[in-house]
Each structure stands twice: as C-alpha cells, then as structure tokens.
Amino acid sequence: MSPYLMYSDGEGKIFEDTSLYSVGRSGWDAMPIPEEDWMELPEGGNLYELPGRRGIGLDVKTGEMRLCLKGWAVAAFIPPAHSGLYLAAFEALEDAPTLPLFCYVAAGWHNDKFYVPAIRIERDIRQEAKGYDDSKVQHGVEVLMKAYPHNRLVKHLAENCALTYDCPAAKNYFMGRWECPIPTSPACNANCMGCISFQPEEETIISPQDRLQFKPTAAEIVEFTVPHLETAPYPLVSFGQGCEGEPLLMWETIKESIIEIRKHTQKGSININTNGSKPAAVEQLMQAGLNSIRVSLNSAQEDIYTKYYRPNNYKFEDIVESLRVVRKHGGWASINYFVFPGMTDSVAEYEALRELIITTDLSMIQWRSFNIDPDWYLGNMGIGEIGDCLGVKQMMELIHEEFPNVKFGYFNPPIERMKNFETDFAH
Numbered sequence: 304m305s306p307y308l309m310y311s312d313g314e315g316k317i318f319e320d321t322s323l324y325s326v327g328r329s330g331w332d333a334m335p336i337p338e339e340d341w342m343e344l345p346e347g348g349n350l351y352e353l354p355g356r357r358g359i360g361l362d363v364k365t366g367e368m369r370l371c372l373k374g375w376a377v378a379a380f381i382p383p384a385h386s387g388l389y390l391a392a393f394e395a396l397e398d399a400p401t402l403p404l405f406c407y408v409a410a411g412w413h414n415d416k417f418y419v420p421a422i423r424i425e426r427d428i429r430q431e432a433k434g435y436d437d438s439k440v441q442h443g444v445e446v447l448m449k450a451y452p453h454n455r456l457v458k459h460l461a462e463n464c465a466l467t468y469d470c471p472a473a474k475n476y477f478m479g480r481w482e483c484p485i486p487t488s489p490a491c492n493a494n495c496m497g498c499i500s501f502q503p504e505e506e507t508i509i510s511p512q513d514r515l516q517f518k519p520t521a522a523e524i525v526e527f528t529v530p531h532l533e534t535a536p537y538p539l540v541s542f543g544q545g546c547e548g549e550p551l552l553m554w555e556t557i558k559e560s561i562i563e564i565r566k567h568t569q570k571g572s573i574n575i576n577t578n579g580s581k582p583a584a585v586e587q588l589m590q591a592g593l594n595s596i597r598v599s600l601n602s603a604q605e606d607i608y609t610k611y612y613r614p615n616n617y618k619f620e621d622i623v624e625s626l627r628v629v630r631k632h633g634g635w636a637s638i639n640y641f642v643f644p645g646m647t648d649s650v651a652e653y654e655a656l657r658e659l660i661i662t663t664d665l666s667m668i669q670w671r672s673f674n675i676d677p678d679w680y681l682g683n684m685g686i687g688e689i690g691d692c693l694g695v696k697q698m699m700e701l702i703h704e705e706f707p708n709v710k711f712g713y714f715n716p717p718i719e720r721m722k723n724f725e726t727d728f729a730h
C-alpha cells in the first residue's frame with residue numbers, strides 16, 4: 304500500500320496525482336515511507352495547502368523522485384494524542400511565504416481515504432475532537448462567568464481561550480472535566496523561535512495566541528481551581544499554557560496558590576508546564592505541594608536547545624536540574640518533546656536523550672509533533688548535514704526497550720495514572 308501524492312489547486316481543492324506515490328521528509332531529505340508506518344488520518348486532523356511549494360513524490364513507473372508541478376504541496380496536521388513520523392516532502396520556491404506555527408506531516412491518498420505516517424502515542428481521550436460539545440462549553444461559560452463575576456482569569460479562559468482560540472484545555476474546564484488550565488505569566492525569560500504566544504514585529508509569522516496581559520492573584524487562581532479539583536473526573540490543574548509567557552516568573556503567586564488550594568482540597572493533582580529555567584523556584588513549589596512538572600524542549604542537546612530557546616539568564620543545565628528536583632521530591636517529571644523527524648531521531652539526539660533520562664530519572668516523554676515550518680526552523684538553526692538518523696519510530700522503540708519505566712504519551716497524567724499508568728481510562 305503506497306498512498307498517492309496530493310496537491311492543491313490553490314483554491315482550496317485537493318486532488319491525488321496517481322503518477323506519484325507520496326514520500327516523507329527527514330531533516331532536509333525526502334525518502335520513501337515504509338508501508339507499516341501509514342495510518343488513516345485520525346478524526347480531528349486537517350490537510351493544509353503549502354503555498355509556493357511543490358510536492359516531491361515517487362514516480363509510480365520509474366521509481367524516480369520528482370516534483371509534482373500540477374499544484375501546491377499538501378501536508379497534514381495530525382490531532383492531539385498522535386505523533387508524526389515523517390514531515391511533508393516539498394521544494395519551496397524562492398518567494399514562498401514562511402508557514403504558520405502548525406505541524407506539517409506527510410499525507411497521501413489511498414482507497415478513497417487520507418493517510419499519514421503517524422502513530423497514536425496516547426490512550427487518553429481528553430482532546431478527542433468528537434468529545435467536544437460547543438453547547439456544553441457555552442453553557443459552562445455562562446454558569447462560571449456568573450459564579451465568578453470578578454475573576455479576570457475565568458473571563459480570559461472564557462472569552463479568549465475557549466471561545467476565540469478554541470483551546471481544548473479551556474473547553475474541558477468549561478465542560479467540567481479533566482485538566483484545567485491556569486495561565487499566570489505575561490512575561491518570559493526565553494525567546495523561542497517558534498513561540499506560540501509572542502512573535503517579534505519583524506517576523507513574518509504571527510503567534511496563534513496573544514500573551515496574557517495581567518498578573519492574576521492567588522485568590523483568583525484558588526477561587527475556580529478548588530471547585531474543579533473537587534468535582535471534575537480525573538481532575539488536574541495546570542500552570543503554564545500556550546497563552547502566556549513563563550509561569551516560573553510568577554512562582555511566588557503559584558506557591559501561595561498551591562498552599563491555599565491544598566487547605567481546601569486534597570483531590571486531584573497540580574501540574575506546571577514550564578521551560579524549567581528556575582530549579583530553586585521548582586524546589587519551593589514541590590515543598591508547597593506541586594505534584595508534577597512538564598518541561599518543554601526541542602532537543603536534549605545543549606547547543607541545539609540554546610539556539611532555539613535563546614534563554615535570558617538561564618542555562619540548559621537549569622532545566623535538567625528542575626526535572627531532577629521534582630523526582631527528588633517523588634513528583635512526576637515529563638518532557639514536552641518537540642518531534643522533528645531528522646533532528647529528534649539523529650544518533651546524537653538519541654544519545655543525549657538517553658543521558659537526560661538517566662540523569663533526571665525521567666517519568667514520561669510526551670512526543671509532540673513540532674509546530675513549525677521545517678525549512679524556516681532548519682535554516683534559522685543553521686542546520687546543514689545532520690548525519691545518521693534512526694527513524695522516529697525506531698528511536699521510540701529503542702528508548703522504550705532500554706527504559707521500560709519511562710512512560711510515553713501526549714498529556715499530563717492525572718494522579719490516578721501517576722499511581723498506575725495502565726489504569727483503565729474509559730472516562
């Protein structure tokens with residue numbers, strides 16, 4: 304089974320080219336995709352036209368790689384809980400615009416269906432497209448805005464996150480279930496190239512979300528999170544969201560909130576999604592009652608990390624130390640690992656990831672497709688030849704074989720799964 308390449312007519316219509324099989328991309332290289340790596344495009348996935356780019360395919364007769372000149376290249380956005388194994392293969396024209404901050408996975412057409420080289424990495428169904436009911440979200444917004452009329456954070460989560468950005472985490476909060484987001488920080492101490500909450504004026508791409516414009520108080524945080532922890536199934540609350548800067552810059556307010564929350568309820572878990580830049584602050588939060596941390600990184604190699612994050616006043620070893628501190632206190636430590644085929648599965652990256660797991664006693668890897676224009680990323684990082692690569696799936700298998708206790712997934716686990724990861728999760 305080799306799906307055919309797809310192209311767009313530039314007017315939003317997509318066609319298959321039956322003279323070309325679809326291929327994938329790893330780093331700068333186009334390559335055939337093994338049959339077993341294809342899966343049907345999961346519900347909630349999307350197809351994108353890539354303006355100013357010609358798709359690369361495998362000629363069905365000659366077996367030669369060549370461009371499809373019938374239209375623009377097409378890529379897939381795969382939904383949460385899935386990891387992409389190959390990027391879309393294309394050649395960009397001189398004046399091709401930089402692509403927005405989404406993931407661009409290879410895609411193909413076979414037997415009247417869309418296919419992608421990807422795997423389901425997470426059993427949890429918290430962000431399953433079919434699980435959302437906008438009328439329930441709307442009702443939740445009305446009820447909770449009335450319940451907390453002066454709470455700026457509930458207003459932000461309602462008007463911006465749930466109803467404007469269509470944020471799955473915020474919508475789950477207004478549906479009274481699972482993970483509740485708590486953005487807190489208008490500022491950040493990193494300057495990530497692909498920041499989703501702030502892009503410099505001179506950049507041609509825009510950030511999908513605007514950064515929070517105020518500093519919430521501990522009272523505002525506690526007011527809506529305690530009832531959520533008390534009533535939601537598999538409840539957890541998470542500091543550090545896509546619509547803010549770095550939460551550790553607000554650690555004093557977060558510490559105060561955790562202490563106050565735990566005065567009212569012992570239910571559920573309290574998590575922080577962070578760049579991990581302040582291990583001393585993490586120590587304070589663990590002592591206050593934090594349960595888990597998720598540190599985001601594009602690479603476990605210091606130079607590649609530093610080139611992308613462009614940190615202010617912190618170093619790679621600080622993020623390693625933050626993970627270690629959480630494990631030292633018996634907490635759950637995850638990495639939010641941006642998967643970029645050709646970079647993530649390089650031999651050098653594999654060795655660095657092994658080292659990070661050993662050094663930190665890591666609990667979990669959340670394998671998330673990197674939402675970034677591949678050419679823009681590699682170009683800005685000054686990446687030329689990458690050297691040998693293992694293949695993303697093979698790398699996952701090697702890591703799992705050597706570190707069977709390191710869990711794989713996509714979402715921060717609730718306390719029930721931290722205790723027993725195989726817990727039956729039929730919500």
Ligand code: SF4
Nearest residue numbers: 491493495498548578
């Ligand atoms: S750490 Fe987060 S908020 Fe800060 S620059 Fe990076 S992506 Fe943006």
